[in-house]
Every structure is written in structure tokens, then in C-alpha cells.
Amino acid sequence: MKVTLLGVGGSAGSPQIGGPGGFGEWGQLDPREPRNRRSRASIVIETPEHKRLLVDTGPDLRTQLTTAGIGKIDAVLYTHTHADHIAGLDEIRILNRILGAPMPAYAVAGDWDELRRRFDYAFKPYNGGFFMRPVLEQHVVTAGETIDILDIPLQLIDQDHGYARSLGLRIQNFAYCTDVVRLDEQALDALQNLDVLIVDCFTSGPSHPTHANLAQVEAWVDRLQPKRTILTHMGPDMDYRRLADTLPAHIEPGYDGLVIYL
Secondary structure (H helix, E strand, C coil): CEEEEEEEEECCCEEEECCCHHHHECCCCCCCCHCCCCCCCCCEEECCCCCEEEEEECHHHHHHHHCCCCCCCCCCCCCCCCCHHHHHHHHHHHHHHHHCCCCCEEEEHHHHHHHHCCHHHHCCCCCCCCCCCCCCCCCEEECCEEEEEEEEEEEEEECCCCCCEEEEEEEEEEEEECCCHHHHHHHHHHCCCCCCEECCCCEEECCCCCCEEEEHHHHHHHHHHHCCEEEEEECCCCEEEEEECCCCEEECCCCCCCCEEE
């Protein structure tokens, strides 16, 4: 199985809009390091049969897929409905055309309600023919259950995102836990014995109300002992080279386009 990190940035990406001359605000990131240029957090999981599951449809989706050389998606899973994870939903229209069918999509019931409010045009009845808008084949899932998507047994993990809930996911000995600030005992139990953990780590500074910081991630890693931990959803103080040079060997900053083979 193959996992592509389409984006590893926070909700504003990096560089953020603004900065000197309007060419971007980099914060504490070195603009000369290409791995500090980050789009919004998302991954694609590809099965040995070359079926692809897209996790979230952020606002950078078109650029992410074309940069990664991914021309077809077979299903979509939504972790939650914050804008940096859903604002690219309209790109599913083109993915519908390539697939030749409505896109199988998975989310918890409350997130489907929110998606309907924000993208009502995408939920009008589809009567076949050319895809002029995104068309989703809706599947309601529940945190804590294990479901089958593209013949992948996928365990859904309930996560505390501060003012909201989000879904983490586990496939065999791989887990993806973006947009999380706290993990309860049930979630931690679900993350035992991992080969690879991709985890939210917005800042190396003090605790954040909605995202894990580096101290929290290090505490999780100490407890869970995954063989490899990759940081995602990183903010403007998470310089790639500084992290790569100072973190222990089993913890590393992710970057847009990183590919992992499982």
C-alpha cells in the first residue's frame, strides 16, 4: 500500500497570505527550504490494486493532485468539516468525470449535514449524464467502527479537536491523525503497535486550543512507541530543517509530496 502526503500545512498553509510585498508571510520558516512550502493537510491511500482513497478535499486539491501525478480518485473520506478540509469539494466534479460515476464519500452524520448546508448544489438529485457539478454517493459512518472502503478494513477513531470532533483512521499498522488536540484512552488503545503514525503537530510552542503541539506529540510517541512518526498540519514556527536536525530519528517533519510505502 502507498500513502502520499498531499499537504502538511495548517489551515492557512505556508507561506500565509501577506508578507513583504505581498509575496507571503513565512513566520519562522526559512523560505529557501522548499519543504517549508505547505498546502493544506490531506493524504491519498493507494491499494495494491491501484484504487485510491482521498482523505479530505482541501482548497489546494487541484494543485495537490496534479503535482503528485494522481489523476483518478475512487473514494473520499472526510475527517471533519473545517474549511481547510472541505473547501475543494467542487473539484470532485472533475473526479466524477474521470471515474464516470458519483463519488463514494464517507463522513459522520453531522458532517453530512454541514456539507449539505455549505454545498447544497452538490446534493441535488443526479439523473445521469455529464457531470456539471460534484455528485457524491453518501455513506454515513460512525467514529469507533471499522468499515470497508475499496476493500480496505479501515478503523475510524474519535478525536478531540478542541471545539469540534474529528476522525482519525487506522489501516493495519498505519494511522493518520490530523486535527487533534487530545486523545482519550479508547483512541490511544486504537493506536497501539503502529509502524507509521502521521499526526497533527501545529506548533513547537505552548499548548494550542485545537491542535497538538510538539510536547504533546512526543508524549503520545513515548506511550505508543510507533516505529516511525511523521508530523503534519504544521504551522509557521515549524521549520523543516530545524525539526529534521533536532528531533529524534523516529520522529520527522512531513512535507508535501512525501510518499510512504507500507
